[in-house]
Amino acid sequence: MHFLTNFLRPKIVFTKLCTPKLVKQEIIKKYDFLNRVNFHINYLIILELVNSLSQQKKSITNSLTSCHELPTSCFANVETKETTPESREHSKLPLQKIIIKPGKRNQSKIYHLRNLNNWIKNMLIIEYITKIREHHPSSGDSLRVLEMCCGKGGDLLKYSKQNIAHLICTDIAEISLNQCKKRYYRLAQSCQSCFSAEFFLSDCSRDRLRAQYKSPWLEHHLVSCQFALHFSFESYQQADCMIRNASECLQSGGFFIATIPNANEIMRRLRESSDGRSFGNEYYNLQFLSDTQPPPIFGAKYLFQLEGVVDCLEFLVHFPTLVKLCRKHGLQLDKVNSFSEYFEASSKRGENLLRKTECLQTVYIEKDSKIEENFSHIENFANENQCWSNNYGTLSKPEWEIATLYLVCAFRKCDNTWDDELNPIYNFDS
Numbered sequence: 001m002h003f004l005t006n007f008l009r010p011k012i013v014f015t016k017l018c019t020p021k022l023v024k025q026e027i028i029k030k031y032d033f034l035n036r037v038n039f040h041i042n043y044l045i046i047l048e049l050v051n052s053l054s055q056q057k058k059s060i061t062n063s064l065t066s067c068h069e070l071p072t073s074c075f076a077n078v079e080t081k082e083t084t085p086e087s088r089e090h091s092k093l094p095l096q097k098i099i100i101k102p103g104k105r106n107q108s109k110i111y112h113l114r115n116l117n118n119w120i121k122n123m124l125i126i127e128y129i130t131k132i133r134e135h136h137p138s139s140g141d142s143l144r145v146l147e148m149c150c151g152k153g154g155d156l157l158k159y160s161k162q163n164i165a166h167l168i169c170t171d172i173a174e175i176s177l178n179q180c181k182k183r184y185y186r187l188a189q190s191c192q193s194c195f196s197a198e199f200f201l202s203d204c205s206r207d208r209l210r211a212q213y214k215s216p217w218l219e220h221h222l223v224s225c226q227f228a229l230h231f232s233f234e235s236y237q238q239a240d241c242m243i244r245n246a247s248e249c250l251q252s253g254g255f256f257i258a259t260i261p262n263a264n265e266i267m268r269r270l271r272e273s274s275d276g277r278s279f280g281n282e283y284y285n286l287q288f289l290s291d292t293q294p295p296p297i298f299g300a301k302y303l304f305q306l307e308g309v310v311d312c313l314e315f316l317v318h319f320p321t322l323v324k325l326c327r328k329h330g331l332q333l334d335k336v337n338s339f340s341e342y343f344e345a346s347s348k349r350g351e352n353l354l355r356k357t358e359c360l361q362t363v364y365i366e367k368d369s370k371i372e373e374n375f376s377h378i379e380n381f382a383n384e385n386q387c388w389s390n391n392y393g394t395l396s397k398p399e400w401e402i403a404t405l406y407l408v409c410a411f412r413k414c415d416n417t418w419d420d421e422l423n424p425i426y427n428f429d430s
């Protein structure tokens with residue numbers, strides 16, 4: 001599998017950290033509305049963040065940079081040597097003898113990528129709801145979830161399948177939130193004991209969500225923010241507000257889960273790009289609009305364009321900073337995985353769902369047949385493993401390049417006691 005192992009070879013980025021001076025200048029330049037006192041407090045917090053970055057940088061980047069192989073599942077009537085443990089070890093591919101219907105041609109060029117993203121979200125939700133139920137058996141059927149930046153409600157069905165009791169949905173975009181509501185009402189009509197739900201418009205990075213809950217004293221078991229947390233990294237204040245919103249009504253032992261762009265991977269591709277400011281393929285383009293050497297910790301702005309779906313400004317999430325911010329609000333890092341790592345770790349557990357939701361494109365290959373360049377990895381795989389006349393499940397190279405731009409992460413809310421001034425003192429494991 002020469003191609004697969006060379007493809008998107010990971011490297012560690014953020015070799016130069018923002019110095020405190022740079023961070024300070026960046027803040028002065030961009031957020032001059034801060035009064036001096038506020039600035040001083042925030043600057044001290046950021047200094048503290050920056051001081052601890054080197055240490056955290058090592059562990060986080062190490063855990064994020066291992067595997068970027070394209071997923072290749074071998075489908076149908078295959079009884080050949082590529083499924084032996086040895087060859088599996090050699091190729092590092094998730095070979096599963098699962099059967100799906102031969103791929104149908106779909107409307108969107110990124111149909112399978114979108115399905116894969118949904119599968120990843122689903123697996124993350126299932127994983128953490130299961131954990132919560134294991135650790136808090138009393139939560140049973142009374143599980144409460146907050147979905148920040150819910151969009152059009154693409155995850156409603158996922159929660160319905162997990163038998164949660166209550167869902168709070170909020171988003172900054174009215175049209176999306178209305179669609180989410182409609183979807184919920186349709187769902188509630190179609191199932192007998194659907195969870196209850198509330199919806200409200202808000203900017204999760206500026207408003208205090210708790211003030212808008214019907215029952216602000218009720219604690220959530222799970223908070224989810226999918227493909228959206230990065231918007232708050234425009235500024236320290238916004239990111240801080242977002243994380244505070246995620247944490248403040250979360251029960252101790254509850255989880256905050258998110259999917260975000262992987263800043264290390266973005267910076268690696270940027271460094272390898274011809275102009276040092278943009279990269280992409282036929283389906284997506286990412287163009288930096290702010291400094292890149294190094295990017296500021298907050299406000300590292302880029303334009304992300306994705307085939308017929310997205311065209312918007314986003315901000316790099318410096319992961320060690322996110323971890324620090326979360327700790328400030330009593331959230332301890334539980335998991336961080338690149339999408340490819342998470343795919344690999346979960347594909348066995350989520351095999352049925354992977355098949356049912358058509359996450360992978362089915363490609364049929366005959367000996368000596370030529371297939372299009374976007375699927376040449378399958379040809380290489382079949383040649384190396386001498387396994388032709390089979391259906392393979394995979395993603396096209398350009399789609400996989402997009403999928404591997406992201407990571408999943410999860411944080412656990414810690415217990416706390418209170419100091420004399422009633423500030424929480426969190427009990428982190430380490």
Ligand SMILES: C[S@@+](CC[C@H](N)C(=O)[O-])C[C@H]1O[C@@H](n2cnc3c(N)ncnc32)[C@H](O)[C@@H]1O
Nearest residue numbers: 149150151154171172173203204205226228231
């Ligand atoms: C890429 S969509 C993801 C939607 C949904 N979470 C999903 O996974 O399908 C990003 C969503 O975040 C919302 N959003 C962005 N910034 C926000 C903010 N500050 N507060 C609330 N919602 C926000 C957008 O309106 C959009 O619906």
